[in-house]
Amino acid sequence: MTVTTFKPDTAAQAADAVRWALAEGTPLDVAGSGSKRGLGRPIQTAYTLDLSGLSGVVAYEAEELVLTAKAGTPMADILPMLAERRQQLAFEPQDLGPLFGQPAGRGTLGGVVATGLAGPRRISAGSARDHTLGIEGVNGRGDLYKGGGKVVKNVTGYDVPKLMAGSYGTLTALTELTVKVLPAPEDGRTLLLAGREDAGAVAALTTALQSPHEVSGAAHLPAGVAARSRVRGVAGAGGAVTLVRLEGFGPSVAARVAALKEELGADAVLDRDESLAVWREIRDVAYFCPHPNPPPLRRGGDLSPSPASVGEGRGGGNDARHIWKISVQPSEGPRVAESIRWALDAELYFDWGGGLIWVAAVPAPDAAAAIRGALGAAGHATLVRAPEDVRTAAEVFHPLPDPVMALSRRVKESFDPCGILNPGRMYAGV
């Protein structure tokens, strides 16, 4: 159990806490707001390094397309600031609070980068890694150091910021980040195709993604999942829906919607509000959220909490199902989904043109083997939500081939030779 929490106000104090832990030989649980504590392998430490006191935007220069903020800055502060200048974090950071039964809007910038999670726009805009330009932080030796830069184009030295994205605080306790910010789309619409089977749906998404129409979202919700959407046009379609998002300047969106609707034979077009709402659901895995009483939907801005799953049917109320995130080459998506459905009592939906499958599976002892077996070499699977004992026993992150694992251990040691920072959060002994 955690007994003591260090909550530094400055980066120098954070370095001091790590030096103290190093001297004591005791590991630290490195955390921001703790909104994603349920994600990853559980770790047990006597001390927590709480970075949420390192908060505040240091510099935001919209014309330079960069924002520098302390690691503990709440996303709830950053996103409205960007929206005011009609900008955004283009990788569409997920807000997974509700998936873990917590309120929405609690995450920090450091946590978003440390978990490296990206939303539907991943297919066109990249992930957190692609937008992290510079970092400052404390390595496991207690050294406060910096990596990368504060300009959008930089190849000076190793790209240390990339290593930070998705490292779950195991390499460095981040104290400050510089991220790339981009214009937010002026408009956005979504084409809807009704009643497609998985394979036909992914084929349609592939056609859309092969077109020159700059698709920025490509998802498929099988009937059971679509029925749980709070977006009328989606739930009311009466079956599976396949969704293709087009964003950009008004006249451009209008022209592309018209052209692609024709090319795909789409059944309907979701308006701007419905489009925003459904992609927020898809982004935040709202269909598998356990909230019995979803918070009211606030209009406008990216901050609105995702409408959580409706409190009916399987998975509503107390959804105890395990959530898996599966990254796969898109063409293999339907096959992998089929295998998972065959092996497990599971619901799932597709994002990233078929390349991302979110699975909610009724707990089964052989679930990990079934899912990873279905994947083969075509991708990897992460156990996103499960009780602590399951995440302790199972491999939460996809097992790495031996040589990659060995190199990962050496990289961990290069930052944190004594295993002070979140040891075991990703892999045992790392």
Place this chain on the structure above:
Amino acid sequence: MRMPAPDDGVIARRREIIAALRAIVPGEGVIADESELRAYECDGLTAYRQLPMVVVLPGTTEQVSRVLRTCKEMGVKVVPRGAGTSLSGGALPLADGVLLGMGKFNRILDIDFANRCVVTQPGVTNLGISNAVAHEGFYYAPDPSSQIACTIGGNIAENSGGVHCLKYGLTTNNVLGVEMVLMDGTVLRLGGKHLEAGGYDLMGVVTGSEGLLGVVTEVTVRILKKPATARAVLIGFPTSEQGGDCVAAIIAAGIIPGGMEMMDRPAIHAAEDFVHAGYPLDVEALLIVELDGPPAEVDHLIDRVAEIALSKGCCYSRVSTSEEERLSFWAGRKAAFPAVGRISPDYYCMDGTIPRKALPLVLQRMQEMSDRYALRVANVFHAGDGNLHPLILYDANKPGELERAESFGNDILRLCVEVGGVLTGEHGVGVEKRDLMTDQFDEVDLDQQQRIKCAFDPDGLLNPGKVFPKLHRCAELGRVHVHKGELRFPDLPRF
């Protein structure tokens, strides 16, 4: 610039080393004859030359693995090389090192339109990938100016950019997977056709590592559908400050152009004299703004850009009305380097990035330096992302001019760092900017980077003498110094 002192003990074993390499790569794959080695003595940074001890040209991943393992066992340094187009000396050979040429890895392995990616060997040229998928209307987005010659393996080593990278990203944003070999011969696969690899983003740190971490033997890149159309507008300004303001205003309006280039007066004149692109000669700054995408979008935005330019006081504006005209706008910019080459016996191309708002200050200080060093400078500038390419004009045959040009260049790069920018936006550190790294990074920053190197190559045999100004032994870097009871912040909040 000094390279690490050659190890006489290794050079004395040259015959033995060559024999060991010939046992792995038979026939013409091992080059030891001095006249043939000459072809490898430098890369695109021709000011520095060094004959390698021996060149080996493996043809398979297994051969690369055996070559590296053998070199490690024999304590021999290795310098990897793609097409040798580096502008920072990344492939400069070592007198006591093996030069590992990857030119035989020249096949595209898999074109996968369904997953929108290409799997290729690393020796395929950047343009070769685009050409291989052009029949279906696809292309590979990063487009360094050397794209006709440079290889995708080299692009990964350098994290290459190009004029379109503001909108489409650098190499690192377009690579999905690699197969690579570590110095001890271990073969690894990172990433693949899926979007997210598990574990640490090792591919992210390998990309742009300038051949210091491993040798890439296979690459998976994503491909994009070609934009339906592209149009450009040529805009002239009475001052460079107004040009910079215009760029900022375009971005503030939410427009990310496919390309946005700026040239200063000397560069405009050199280019116009050379290719007669029709550039205005009475302006201080010339912008080329290219918009690409669906026709409805391009038409909409080109009008908005023209309006913004007017509001920022442009004195010249021309919108391309045909593909031919668009290409003519680019002809001058693309010929800027050779155009400068016509007006000066030699030129030295720099590559810093600055926050764009610092442009007027940087141009003014650069002019002062130009006066002080008595050397002319012409500027071409990836305006969208703040990446400057000052071209310093000099004559290598005049005693002392090369040294003066180098000092001038170093001062420019220090200035870039001083205003909040970085030493290199796309050309890499290599040997060229190695000794300036301490201007951008503290010792603690560089130590951490070198510890990453130790995780990949603990003996420091892969491309030593590049990127880092000081070589440290990994054992020394790895020591942990613990100071018990030295909590310097007794007021550190805890509860």
